[in-house]
Amino acid sequence: MxxxxxxxxxxxxxxxxxxxRPDPSARFLPTPPAFRPRALTRxxxxxxxxxxxxxxxxxxxxxxxxxVGRCTACGRCAAEAPAAVQSSxxxxxxxxxxxxxxxxxxxxxxx
Amino acid sequence: xxxxxxxETIARQFGRSLHIRTLDTGxxxxxxxxxxxxxxxxxxxxxLGFFFTPAPRHADLLLVxxxxxxxxxxxxxxxxxxxxxxxxxxxxxxxxxxxVYPADxxxxxxxxxxxxxxxxxxxxPPSPLALLQGLGVAVGRLAGKVRDLPFTVDxxxxxxxxxx
Amino acid sequence: xxTVEPRVVPGAVTTFQVASPDLEAVVRDLAGLRxxxxxxxxxxxxxxxxxxxxxxGEQTILRLVWANDTQGEAGYVITETPIExxxxxxxxxxxxxxxxxxxxxxxxxGIRPASGKPLNRIMLPPHADLPTLGRKxxxxxxxxxxxxxxxxxxxxxxFGPVRQAGVESLYYGLVTSxxxxxxxxxxxxxxxxxxxxxxxxxxxxDALFLAERAEGLSAVAMTWALAAAAEAATGIAPAGxxxxxxxxxxxxERLYNHAAAMAALCQSTGLSVGQSAAEIALERLLRxxxxxxxxxxxxxxxxxxxxxxxxDADAIREDLPAAYGEFRRAADAxxxxxxxxxxxEATGILTAAQARGLGLVGPVARAAGLxxxxxxxxGGPYGKQVTAxxxxxxxxxxxxxxxxxxxxxxxxxxxxxxxxGTAAGTTELPRTGGTGLGWAESSRGEALAWIALGDDGxxxxxxxxxxxxxNWRGFDDACRSQNVFTDxxxxxASFWLTAAGMAR
Numbered sequence: 001m002x003x004x005x006x007x008x009x010x011x012x013x014x015x016x017x018x019x020x021r022p023d024p025s026a027r028f029l030p031t032p033p034a035f036r037p038r039a040l041t042r043x044x045x046x047x048x049x050x051x052x053x054x055x056x057x058x059x060x061x062x063x064x065x066x067x068v069g070r071c072t073a074c075g076r077c078a079a080e081a082p083a084a085v086q087s088s089x090x091x092x093x094x095x096x097x098x099x100x101x102x103x104x105x106x107x108x109x110x111x
Numbered sequence: 112x113x114x115x116x117x118x119e120t121i122a123r124q125f126g127r128s129l130h131i132r133t134l135d136t137g138x139x140x141x142x143x144x145x146x147x148x149x150x151x152x153x154x155x156x157x158x159l160g161f162f163f164t165p166a167p168r169h170a171d172l173l174l175v176x177x178x179x180x181x182x183x184x185x186x187x188x189x190x191x192x193x194x195x196x197x198x199x200x201x202x203x204x205x206x207x208x209x210x211v212y213p214a215d216x217x218x219x220x221x222x223x224x225x226x227x228x229x230x231x232x233x234x235x236p237p238s239p240l241a242l243l244q245g246l247g248v249a250v251g252r253l254a255g256k257v258r259d260l261p262f263t264v265d266x267x268x269x270x271x272x273x274x275x
Numbered sequence: 276x277x278t279v280e281p282r283v284v285p286g287a288v289t290t291f292q293v294a295s296p297d298l299e300a301v302v303r304d305l306a307g308l309r310x311x312x313x314x315x316x317x318x319x320x321x322x323x324x325x326x327x328x329x330x331x332g333e334q335t336i337l338r339l340v341w342a343n344d345t346q347g348e349a350g351y352v353i354t355e356t357p358i359e360x361x362x363x364x365x366x367x368x369x370x371x372x373x374x375x376x377x378x379x380x381x382x383x384x385g386i387r388p389a390s391g392k393p394l395n396r397i398m399l400p401p402h403a404d405l406p407t408l409g410r411k412x413x414x415x416x417x418x419x420x421x422x423x424x425x426x427x428x429x430x431x432x433x434f435g436p437v438r439q440a441g442v443e444s445l446y447y448g449l450v451t452s453x454x455x456x457x458x459x460x461x462x463x464x465x466x467x468x469x470x471x472x473x474x475x476x477x478x479x480x481d482a483l484f485l486a487e488r489a490e491g492l493s494a495v496a497m498t499w500a501l502a503a504a505a506e507a508a509t510g511i512a513p514a515g516x517x518x519x520x521x522x523x524x525x526x527x528e529r530l531y532n533h534a535a536a537m538a539a540l541c542q543s544t545g546l547s548v549g550q551s552a553a554e555i556a557l558e559r560l561l562r563x564x565x566x567x568x569x570x571x572x573x574x575x576x577x578x579x580x581x582x583x584x585x586x587d588a589d590a591i592r593e594d595l596p597a598a599y600g601e602f603r604r605a606a607d608a609x610x611x612x613x614x615x616x617x618x619x620e621a622t623g624i625l626t627a628a629q630a631r632g633l634g635l636v637g638p639v640a641r642a643a644g645l646x647x648x649x650x651x652x653x654g655g656p657y658g659k660q661v662t663a664x665x666x667x668x669x670x671x672x673x674x675x676x677x678x679x680x681x682x683x684x685x686x687x688x689x690x691x692x693x694x695x696g697t698a699a700g701t702t703e704l705p706r707t708g709g710t711g712l713g714w715a716e717s718s719r720g721e722a723l724a725w726i727a728l729g730d731d732g733x734x735x736x737x738x739x740x741x742x743x744x745x746n747w748r749g750f751d752d753a754c755r756s757q758n759v760f761t762d763x764x765x766x767x768a769s770f771w772l773t774a775a776g777m778a779r
Contacts, residue, residue: 003608004548014555015155018240019247028565029238036264053484054210054235066262070210072235074484074575079583086264093233093257094245098223100258101208101231134437135444137466139491140773141572144535147441148561151538151554163440182400183436183444183465190437211488216405217469236491238571 029091030073032056039084040064040107051080062107068093069101122251125171125199128160129250132170134190136177137218142204142236143176154239161246167193172249175226178206179219191226199249203232203242210235283308283343283350286653288507288712290353298337298356299364306369308341308352309647310634312723312745313366313376315358315384315409316736335384335409337363339373340712340723344647346663351652351712353725358386365390372634375748378416384409393417398778400464406472408736429457436465445774451759459751459763466778474737479505479579479704479726482734486724487574490741490776492532495524496717497741498577500724503713504737505579508728509704516698517581518656523692524568524576524586525715526685531560531572532718532771533678534602539768540675541609544618552605559598566590580702588693599686606679619672623753623766626669635749637720637742638677639770643669649716660691671769681718706732717742719772743776 016023045064049057056070057077078085095101133146149156150163164170167190179187191200202222205211208231214220222228232245247253282289293301315335334357341352356363365388367374378397381387384407387394394416399405401415430451436444444465450458470489474482479502486501487494499521506513513521538553561571567586568576576582609615625635630643640647641664648663664680666673708730715722720742727736753766 003611004552007552007604007608008548011555014152014558015158016153016240018154019243019253023240025562025565026238026240028562028569029240030565030570032233032262034262034264036266038266053481054205055213056210067209068257068262069208069231069233070205071233072205072210072574073570074235075569075583076484088260088262090256090260090262091234091238091241092244093237093241094248094253094255095231095233095257096229096248096255097258098228098231100255101233103262105263131440133440133442135442135466137468137778138443138775139488140443140775141491141494143441143443144492144572148554148558150441151558152551153555153558165439177466178468180465180468182403182467186437186444186465206488211485212468215469216403217467217472235574236572 026091030075031088031091032068032071032073032093033078033085034088035064035066035105036084036086037106038108039081040105042107044081044084045107047080048077048084051076064105064107066103066105067101068103069095069098125250128162129172129246130162130164130170131172131174131246132164132167132190132194134173134175134187136175136183136187136207136222137180138177138204138206145236145239145242146174146176148239149242154243156243156246159243159247168195170194170198172199172201172246173226175200175202175222176204176207177222178212179222179225180217181219184219184225187225199229200226201230201232201245201249202228203234203237203245205233205235208233283341283348283352285348285350288351288353290355293354293356295356295359295363298354299366299369301354302339302364302366302369305341305352308343309631310339310370310372311342311351311721312340312725312738312740313373313380314338314725314738315380315386316727316738334358335386337380338725340725342647342721344645346646346651349652351714353712361386362389364388365392371632381412381416383407385412396462396464398464398467400467405469408472436462443774449759454758454760456754456757456759456763459754461747461750461777463774463778466774468779470739470779471737474734477734478732479728479734482737483577483579486739489739489779490743490773491572491574492773493528493717493719493722493741493776495521495528495573495577496715496722497724497739499525499715500713500722501726501737501739502577502579503715504711504724504726505704505713505728507711507713508709508726509707509711510709511580511702511704513581513702514698514700515656516696517700519692519695520582520585520697520699521577522656523591523689523697524573524582525717526689526692527560527564527567528573529685529718530599530602530682531557531564533682534560536678536768536771537602537606537609537675539771540619540671540765541615543764543768544615546612546615549605549609549612549615552601552608556598556601556605559594559601563591563594563598566594578701579704581700583699583701585697585699586693588697591689591693595686595689599682602682616672618765619675620670622671622762623757623769624668624670625749625753629752630669630749633749633752635720635746637717637746638674638681639746639749640720641665642673642677643667647721649714649721652714656692657688660688671765674769704732706730719743719776720746739779741776741779743772744779746770746772747777
């Protein structure tokens with residue numbers, strides 16, 4: 001048991017300070033996308049909704065309805081339309097009201 | 112004491128010592144691995160006053176993964192019913208929030224079809240950091256961020272109205 | 276109808292048509308090979324709803340997949356047999372490995388072995404009207420388990436599916452005499468998501484999203500197997516650099532799983548310090564995965580025709596030595612802790628005969644002395660570079676040492692693959708019909724996938740067989756005569772399987 005104790009002391013503390021302080025490892029985590037409304041034509045939004053394998057994107061008239069809760073951050077929408085989609089960098093996504101996770105993103109007026 | 116004050120007192124108590132029962136309603140096993148890592152040295156949820164418990168009778172919070180497979184519903188309800196109030200239900204992972212599997216003969220597709228969910232934590236899987244934030248929000252120690260995140264990128268600086 | 280005698284061609288998959296009356300004789304002839312899988316499916320025609328076609332009276336094809344594990348000659352044979360009259364020869368008397376699949380085929384297609392012996396419930400929950408892949412069986416499975424009396428005394432109790440915190444839901448039927456396990460049977464149908472049913476009608480690219488989540492802890496291996504099956508069906512060969520990307524991801528997956536198994540072993544023996552040390556190594560490996568491939572569990576790496584992302588080779592070269600160093604130091608400390616090793620030695624023994632009879636794969640089989648390792652099949656990116664780690668004792672300690680040897684080998688292989696060059700690269704599959712078999716070596720053993728594509732390029736039948744679907748059947752043999760409270764968690768950790776992989 002002494003060996004474990006010495007080894008532990010030598011390694012030091014690895015515990016994160018999160019949530020009191022940010023954790024540097026967070027920058028490599030996959031995160032749900034953010035969309036660029038200026039690049040979201042109706043056609044592009046339709047393609048994105050069809051590509052999403054998790055049902056997180058839906059086209060509703062002139063709005064892209066985006067359910068962050070269903071998103072798996074798989075990246076397929078970003079691969080489909082790189083100009084319109086990029087990583088949000090947000091991983092602190094807990095919600096106390098389900099509708100807080102549903103984002104309605106306006107499309108470009110002209111398609 | 113009013114109901115609100117009682118609620119706040121309870122939330123404050125949970126914030127200092129919370130016992131968590133996990134529930135797998137049909138996950139792919141990766142969410143469970145991230146949840147196990149909450150007790151690992153890098154994250155150590157016990158330093159925040161959170162503990163895992165195998166007994167639903169001792170639990171304050173039910174941490175649910177998976178798309179609520181219909182064949183599992185009885186076990187899910189029994190676990191929830193065995194927890195004495197006050198209790199909090201947290202659904203975590205894209206499967207539990209309605210992603211990956213739609214409602215069909217095999218699964219409900221979302222945990223809140225069967226259990227009353229109080230907090231939703233997205234991710235596939237949600238990392239231990241995301242889970243810690245979610246637990247903090249669940250006990251009222253952390254403010255949720257996601258309501259005010261627009262998830263839009265607006266390159267044009269002349270556009271003043273935010274999108275949401 | 277004369278039968279061509281099936282022979283294994285190294286590195287290849289050869290398919291033979293076998294008429295139903297000849298099947299029994301062929302199975303006897305092939306008894307020297309490992310029965311890797313058995314499943315039924317539609318004829319693989321252009322209809323996207325093959326199950327509907329099957330229930331319309333079209334013939335159901337019974338396929339058996341055989342593997343030759345001999346080093347240097349490894350390959351696969353598939354026999355295809357059209358089923359007549361809803362019955363086929365009883366195979367599990369000759370090949371015990373087939374029993375679980377016989378039960379599964381009955382539940383999904385309503386066809387059964389001619390012997391009429393009782394079949395168990397395996398995949399589908401009782402009293403549920405769920406979509407099946409073929410025609411539903413006329414009656415429920417009879418469910419007969421081994422006799423439950425030892426000297427007239429036995430106590431049967433269910434455990435689960437909701438178990439201790441942080442583990443998957445899994446139902447054990449435990450039969451004990453005092454503290455000794457007499458029998459143990461598992462149910463995973465509460466986690467059955469009907470994946471093979473869902474995959475019908477999808478393109479292979481879309482199917483990979485669900486295949487990743489069949490058993491998320493083997494995401495790379497399962498998607499590699501399914502992508503390889505689709506590539507075999509359409510005649511696509513991924514570029515070498517993309518193959519090496521897949522291999523790097525597969526070895527990283529093996530590494531973190533073995534670290535997690537080590538942590539679970541420590542937890543099961545109550546050694547918290549060891550568990551913490553293993554978890555530190557595990558967390559560092561997962562962070563390495565996130566840095567190298569963008570996801571802690573390597574989701575979204577494999578794609579049809581290759582890989583959708585190339586690894587950050589510099590990040591791996593930078594972080595892997597330290598992460599593996601943590602792993603190795605924890606392992607060495609554990610092997611030097613007698614109280615820990617004593618719990619592992621002679622616990623959960625599986626003999627080579629048991630492992631062979633049940634067709635087990637992975638470290639569980641290799642620790643019993645078998646040499647099956649899918650990486651040895653010629654033609655993949657591994658070439659001849661892999662040394663499969665084996666042991667002979669077949670106990671938990673042997674499985675642990677095999678995992679440690681594999682982890683060292685994985686680190687070496689990752690370095691070699693990075694030096695040879697890795698790249699992303701995918702291919703759009705041609706829209707042709709066809710069938711194909713794919714495989715990859717997950718941390719738990721051989722992951723198999725078989726695919727039948729219609730002329731529109733969409734899946735008419737997909738078969739997913741993670742290693743867990745095979746290895747759980749060895750669990751009750753390993754647990755028999757062991758202590759129900761103290762030994763079962765240790766044995767479970769040494770198998771390191773998932774309920775999700777069995778249930779799909």
